[in-house]
Amino acid sequence: MSGPLVSVVTPSYEQAEFLEDNLRSVMEQTGPSVEHVVVDGGSTDGSVALLESYEDRYDLRWVSEPDDGQSDALNKGIEMATGRWLCWVNSDDYLLPGALDTFAEARRDNPDSDVIYGDFVFVDADGEEIGRKYNTRPSRFVHKHYYQFTGNHSTFFRRGVIEGVGGIDEDLQYTMDTELFWRLLEADLEMTHVPGFLGARRLHEAAKTTGEPPEARLAEIRALKSGYDHTVPERALPDKLLTVAAFALQGTYHTLDGRPEAIRHMLA
Template sequence: MSDPAVSVITPSYQHAEFLADNLRSVRSQTGPSVEHIVVDGGSTDATVNLLRKFEDDYDLRWISEPDGGQSEAINKGIEMANGEWLIWVNSDDYLLEGALETFADVRDRNPTCDIVYGDHLFVDADGNEIGRKYNARPSTFVHKYYYQFAGNHSTFFKRDVLESVGGIDESYEYAMDTELFWRILDADIRMARVTAFLAARRLHEDAKTTGSPPEERTAEIKRLERQYPQTRIERLLPRPFLIVTAACLQACYHLLDGRPQAIPSMLS
């Protein structure tokens, strides 16, 4: 059997109530061949039973063992994966119908690109849409002062490129995606963007990044911000001004791309 075109990597821990949606979303994809790698941190809920139930339905491989956290689990998944392209979708998030077909179409039309990314929805615990994230053009300035240009659950990485930037930094447990996307921007990697919704990010009370950020996440963001290089002008200008400027730049990108509907979502 030939290697799959895409490997979906799912770190998991104690999310059995949401995991079934994640598994079904990968199982139901059409288009390029896909394998699903679930790296569970030794959950004691119904996670393992779910994985056993689904493992004969499609190309699903999984492990369940104690680990050092989400970042380590993602790197384990990268090592286990066989696909030329990888996407990391957390256990409480899921792919939307047609995501892989859309990815394959963009990949085929942009044969030299190393990353393909799109937009994502925000959904509540029951899967009802509560918001939209329109991802814009890559910008180091916007990334530093406003928002990262893409989300992990709607970004396909060519495997060798992800490995070339060092994978996930396991010293980050909350801001690992922001840190990874900074390294990608800094490496000047070729990217293709599609104006389509590829995945859903679930916001619920048990999610790590929902609600007021814990001290650990705040500390990681501050640590990351200290690593960002700054021009002389950036060092002279007040941070609130830089934040507003970055937001305005992102809004301009949306207008230039003919997506004015994206601007209200920036304010929500």
């Protein structure tokens, strides 16, 4: 089959400070063929000049024009993409070296998978590691009451999966990833977790999910939680107890998967 195996889709706006790390992280991947689709919202901070300087160095396609926010940009990028698999990596985040090789190996070992995902690290504005997120097998309970089961910067979706569950919700500007992952959990999909680190999520002052959350973000979180289906025991038990139970379940999964380092990280 012609065309790239993977399309990395990157929404971007006024992120020139971090965008080059993102571009290089895709350009320097080895293994399967990859294209990079960057959808810029009309930045005026030097992002366009940076994109122009990279467009002849690897398979990079980009547009820079006003849009209706990150979710709109993502759907636009997914429509532009030609790869058989998709990966969504925001412009201030990046792929880790070897991520595509790890994905390709997991794909060969799990040919029926619709979603393949790994773990990710948290980095600061300078790209220094400041934390780790060890993911586990998919779990609605853990997703609802503790932490979403994966992160977009370490997840690969078979072509058509995102469109098949309805695309990115353009009414959401903060919780679109968590809401998408919930719909994936609700769908009849084959998902494979790779016990390795594939992406980096950058925490910095300008990130919209860093610091004290604005009311718009809190409202999205409340709406998201109210939309989850809950069993009778879940409706009866207090939230704090459910969080403890979800934390324990994730720890159990790490134990079953033979990952003592993940247990130590959870308890640190």
